[in-house]
Amino acid sequence: MSALLLWSQALRPSTSRAFSFPNPALSRRCLHASASVEAAAKKAKPAPKTKKAPKPKPKIKVRRIWRSPESMDIPDAVFLLKALEISRPNSAIEVSVLTNKVGNQQIQGRLSMPRDPRTASRKILYFCEPEKVEQALEAGATWAGGETLIQQVLNGEVKPEMCLATPEILPSVVKTLARFLGQKGILPATKRGTVNKDVAKGLRDARGAFTWRSDRNGMVHAKVGRVYFTPEEIEKNLQALLQNIRGGGKKVSEFEKETMYSVLKVNMSSTQGPGIEIRGIKS
Incomplete structure (x- = not known):
């Protein structure tokens, strides 16, 4: 009876292993391969998520404006503005006149220029x-x-x-x-x-005639001509405006010494041109 029991236990498959190989060398090789696969799987990193390429930013066109490094005389400034506005002969020639206005007082006047700059x-x-x-x-x-x-x-x-x-x-x-x-x-x-x-x-x-007035900073803005005007006509209009500003809106003689206001600075520009400081202007 004991011999029969021992024989049946020997024929029963082993429960300690999931698989039993008749060849021990093949068993060791399979176990080693599975272990290496598991180690490689642990070391492997997940594939990085692909990022969308950023859209190219639109290029901004920067318009370079010519700036005068030095002041100019009236004929030279008019010649330069005419060259810059050659495709726009009807553009206006404007001036900005800085005065010695004090406080909140406002200078204003009415002037009839030698040649009307209005169209x-x-x-x-x-x-x-x-x-x-x-x-x-x-x-x-x-x-x-x-x-x-x-x-x-x-x-x-x-x-x-x-x-x-x-x-x-x-x-x-x-x-x-x-x-x-x-x-x-x-x-x-x-x-x-x-x-x-x-x-x-x-x-x-x-x-x-037109009415001009100063702002709170003492600056007077006015048109003194058009691009198709001659430099002499623009200069006459500018001198008439400056004389009128010096007199506070009243007509002042060119040789009159005592004036109400002084002209500190004059800038000339066109519709789309740069601002040019005019030199040689008497205060």
């Missing part, structure tokens, strides 16, 4: 007596008249860009149109030079 003519209305209507129209006014014209402006039938008046009809104009024309800044006033007894002289001054 388009404005629609001018002249309030005057019936006997001066024909004279005003011949002198270049778009409309001229008295009480009837005042009502047409009030009703919106006439839309002027500038208004002039004689001293006799001014009270009626102010009484009726002060709020209407005052909002647009075209109400006739003695301080602005838009009230004149001489109709022809008033229109002649008004067509070429």
Whole structure:
């Protein structure tokens, strides 16, 4: 009985191993291969996630603006601005004038330049007596008249860009149109030079005149010509502006020593050109 039990246990498969190989050498080789595979799997790193290539940034075109390293005379500055604006002959020539204004005071004036730098003519209305209507129209006014014209402006039938008046009809104009024309800044006033007894002289001054004023820093910006102007015409306009600024809006003689304000610095530029400091300007 004991021999039979021993024989059955010998034939039963071993439970200590999952697999039994008849060849011990093959068993050792398989175990070694599985161990090396497990070690390689542990050492292997996961594949890195692929990142999307960044989109190329758009190239910004930088416009290089020429800057004058030194100051120039008026003819040289005008010649340079003309060369830079050769494809735009209608561009404006502008100046920035720095004055010795003190505090919050504002300098302003009205000036008629030797050659008007503005391109388009404005629609001018002249309030005057019936006997001066024909004279005003011949002198270049778009409309001229008295009480009837005042009502047409009030009703919106006439839309002027500038208004002039004689001293006799001014009270009626102010009484009726002060709020209407005052909002647009075209109400006739003695301080602005838009009230004149001489109709022809008033229109002649008004067509070429413009109002300038300084900012809080004492800088006056104004147009003194166009690219197609000659250097002599631009220089005459600039000198007329500087004389008017020195007198605080009043006409000052070139040889007058005592002036109200001094000119500290003048810069000239065009519509798309650089700013050039003008030298040789008397304070």
